[in-house]
Each structure stands twice: as structure tokens, then as C-alpha cells.
Amino acid sequence: MLIGEVARRSGVSARMLRYYDSLGLVRPTGRTVGGYREYSPEDIRRIFHVEGLRALGLSLNQIGRALDDVGFTPSALVGDLIRKTEERLNREQELLERLRMVDAAEPFGWQEVLRIIELLHGLGSHSAARRQQAVLAPAEDVSVPAELLAEAVLTESDPNVAGALRWALARAGGDAVARLVSGMGSADVDVRRRVMLALAELPGDAATAALTDALGDADATVRRHAALALGARGVTRAVPELVGTVVEGPNDIEAAELLGTLALDPKWADRIMRALVDELTAHTTDSAVRIRLTQALAEMPGTIALDTLEQLARDDDRAVALLASALVETLEERPDDELWRRW
Template sequence: MLIGEVARRSGVSTRMLRHYDTLGLARPTGRTVGGYREYSAEDIRRIFHVESLRSLGLSLREIGRVLDDPAFAPSALVADLIRRTEERLKREQELLERLRAVDASAPARWPDVLRLVELLHGLTSASAARRQQTVLAPAEDVPVPVEVLAEAVLAESDPNVAGALRWALARADGDVVPTLAAGMRSADVDVRRRAVLAIAAMPGAEAAAVLADALADPDATVRKHAALALGARGATTAVPTLVGMVVEGPNDIEAAEVLGTLARDPACAERIMTALAGEVDAHPTDAAVRIRLAQALAEMPGTSAQGLLRRLAHDDDRSVALVAAALADVVDRRAADRPGPGVTPR
């Protein structure tokens, strides 16, 4: 079969077939009387093999090695192709996200586009210092799209840069909660931890609903951040998690303070006291837990916890008894110093 017919049937241009011939990759094994290239059925089969391997991303040099060395093991080369393809897809995904960010900003002039691209480069810099500087001192007159900030905070591992990003997000215009909520569904626990911290700084019912769902997260750290944020908003659904934080530590002080604030509501105070008393009874041999519970009881408003503190002041463990007795005295003094109705404090 002559080269023109091979080109028509294979879809490979005559120019590329001649290139294959020059490289020794797919040469015709015959010539006509007039000197024209003549391809056999085996030659055409090799051309299809070359095209198949090209479709996998192999270079022509790699294809030559594969076809000419019967002992060539494909596993290492295929693994390398997978790695290269993943890197290419990552670069293309980053480009797509960058283009979407530019489009979302609706730039009116090319200088606006260039300034925004410069800002995006700063947010994706390998230098944490540069990323933080980009967040705190963005390009003049170029607002950062909230979606870009949200994606950046979900990916940011440096705590200082992440803090700056959360600060910027809390002050940005636009609804960023849906993007952060998507981060809460990530299989990567680090992403969920970053997301819950960012959502905790967001006002509104939408953010509160996402935080409420986060109380069921399999990761304890995510649950703790959600409970502290919800408790600070007055959500009583956080009480069980907050009480658990007191029992477990090490965030027992923060949890106790939030529980004390929630206990200003009499209906919630009874629920909290019941839960704390139950934990005291559930840990009769763990002095460290009972000390943390005593400290949490001291955060309760008024003298509602005084009875349980006095009971702990007679605990069999001396360290628990001493701490509880001291805290009971603090609660008594605090109650005595509180002015009654119509009394002006001195």
C-alpha cells in the first residue's frame, strides 16, 4: 500500500508518516519499481501501535524503546505517565480556577486583569510571608473575589496566613459560606478543620446551620471548634460537646467559659448542671477529670453549683477536695460582692 492510501486509511498525515520513516519508528519495508514507499500489513500495524502509544502521552523516543525492546517492562513507564498526567491536570485545574476568578471579578480593562493575576500569583506563592502580605495588603483597587479567599483558606497550612485569610473573609462582601461548607464535606480532615474555623467567624443563620452539622463530624477537633462557635452564639445544641470537652481537656477552660455564658439562661443552666453532675458521678476514680469539672462548675452563674462544689470539697482525693473547696469560697465571695436589685456597686 502506498503512502497516500496509508494516510487516508490510518488518519496519519503523509508528513507524519515520512517523519516516522526518518526516525526509524515506522518504516515501509518495500519500494515500488518506481521507488515509492510501499507499506505491508505489518508496517501498517506498527503505525497503529505508534499512534496508540502516542495517545497515552509517550514521546516518540519512548515509543521507539517500547516497540524495539521486547524485554521492556511497561510498569515503570506507565507509572511515570500517570504522575506526569496528574501534574498536568493539576496545572490545568489551577489555570481554570484562576480564569474563573478573573471572570468573577468582571474586570473592565486589561490593567485590572493584570493586577488581579498578580494578586492570584501572590496567594499561590510558595512563600508563606508573601501569601500573608498579599492578603493583608492586596493590590490597589483590586478586590479579591470571596471564592478565591475561601479556596485559599481551605488550602492554607500556615497558621499565620490562615488567620489573615479568615480575617479577610470575615470582612469581604459576598456569600462565602457555600464554598466553605463544601470544605466541610471533604475527606481530608485538615480541610474540614480549616473550614470550620473560617465558618466560625461568619455571622448569620447559614453559618450556624453548617456549624450545627459539624457537631457530628468524626473528627474531635472539628467538633470542638464547632461547639465553641455555636455556644458563643447561644446555641444549646453545643452543650453535650462542650461538657465532653471539659471532661477530656485540653480545651476545658474555653468550654467551661462558654458553658458559663449559656447557663445565664435558667432553662439551659439546669441542663448544664445535670450534665456536669452526671460526669462527676461517672468519673469517681479520675481526679484530673473531677478537678476540671470543679473548675467548670465555678463558671456557673450565681451559686447554682455551690452544692456540688461543697460535695467535691469532701472528695476522697485530697487534690480534688482542695481545688473544690477553694472554688466554693470564690463562688461565695463572688455572690456576696454582687449587688442586689437597685444597689449601686461600690
């Protein structure tokens, strides 16, 4: 079969067939009387083998070796092709994500596009200082997509950069909650903790709902951050976890203050008091826990904790008794202000 007919049937151009011949990759078996290349059925099968291997991403040199070396084993080469293909796909996926982020910003001109690209490059830097600078750089009236900042929050391990990202995210507007919430499904507890810190600084019902869901997280730190944020929003669902934070620490002082604020609601005052007293009963020998609980009682509004503190002033633990006595004196000397009269 002559080269023109081979090109039509195989889909490989005559020019490429000549190139294969020059490389010794597919040499026609014969020549016509006029000197034209003449391909045998075996030659044509080799052409299809070459094209098949090219489709897998092999170079022409690799194809020649694969077809001619009887001792060639493809496993290592295929493994290398898989790795390189995965790297290429990852680069293309990163490019796609960048394009989506630029598109999400709805830029009106190339200056805005360039600013967003500059931010993306900065956030991808190995230098924490460079990443922080990229976040805090003047925005030049360019709207940075909240989704971009939320994505960076999930992966940022440097505390200073993470703080800058949360600051920028809280001011960016847009809907970042959905992207942050996706991080709550991560098996990496550090990612979930970052999500909590970011959600705590975002307003709105969606953030509150996400924080409430996080009260059921397996990680105590995630639950604690969620409870502190919810308590600051006046969400009483956080009460059990806030009481637990007083017991376990850290953030026990902040948790106690929030419990005191939530107890301003008479419907919750008795529940919170009972919860604190129950923990005192459950921890009869742990001095540090009893001290934290005693301090929390002092945050209760009015004098609702006075009787309990008077009992603790006679506690067997001297440190608890001394603290309770001092708090009783403080309560008894509290001025008759509006809060006092409410109780």
C-alpha cells in the same frame, strides 16, 4: 500502494510519511520504476502501529524502539507515560481551577484579573511569609472570591497565614460556607479543624447550621471549636459539649463563661446546673476536673449555684473546698444589681 494512496487511506499526510521514512521508522518496502515509494500491506500495518503508539504519547524514538527491539518490555514505559499524563492533568486541573476563580470574581478589567492572579501565585508560594503578605496586601478595590480564600483555608497549615486567611474570608462576603463545609468530609482531621476555626468567624445561618452539624464529629477538638462558636451565638444545642469542655479542657474557662450566659435563659438554667452537678458526682476523685466544674458554677447567674458551692466548701478535696469557700464569699458580697435581682 503509492504514497498518495497510503496518505488518503491512513489519514497520515504524505509529508509525515516521508518524515517517517527519513527516520527509518516506516520505510516503504519497494520503489516503482520511476523511483516512487511503494508501500506493502506490512508497511501500512506498521504505519497504523506507529500512529497508535503516538496516540499513547510515545515519542518517535520510543516508538522505533518499541517496534524494532524484540526484547523490549512496555511495562516501565507505560508506567512512565501514566505518571507524566497524571502530572499534565494535574497542571491542567490547577489551571482550570484558577480560571474558575478568576471568573468567579467577575473582574471588570485586566487590573482586577492581574490582582487575582497575583494572589493565586502568592498563596502557592513555599514561603509562609509570602503567603501571608499576599493575603494582607492592599486589595486595590478588587473583590477576591470567597471561594478562593476558603480553598486556601483548607490547605493552610501555618497558623499565622491561616489567621490572615480567616480574617480576609470573614470580610470577603460571598458564599464561602459551602466550600468550607466540603472540607468536613475530609479524612484529615487537621482540615476539619481548620474548617471549624473559619466557620466560627463567619456570620449567618448557613455557618451556624454547619457548626451544629459538627457537634457530631468524631474529633473532640472539632466538637469543642464548634460548641464554643455556637455558644457565642446563643445556640443551646452546644450545652452538652460545653459542659464536656469544662470537664476535659482546654478552653474550660471560655466554655464556663458561655454556659453562664446561656443560663440567663430560665428554661436552660436548671438543665445546665444539673449537668454540672452530675459531672461533679461522676468525678469524685479527679481534683482537676472538680476544680474546673467549681469554677464553672461561679459563672452561673445570680445565686442559683450558691447552695451547690456551699456544699463544695465542705468537700473532702481541700483544694476544691478552699476554692468553693472563696466563691461563696464572692457571691454573698455581689452587689444587688439588675442581674442579681433577676434571680
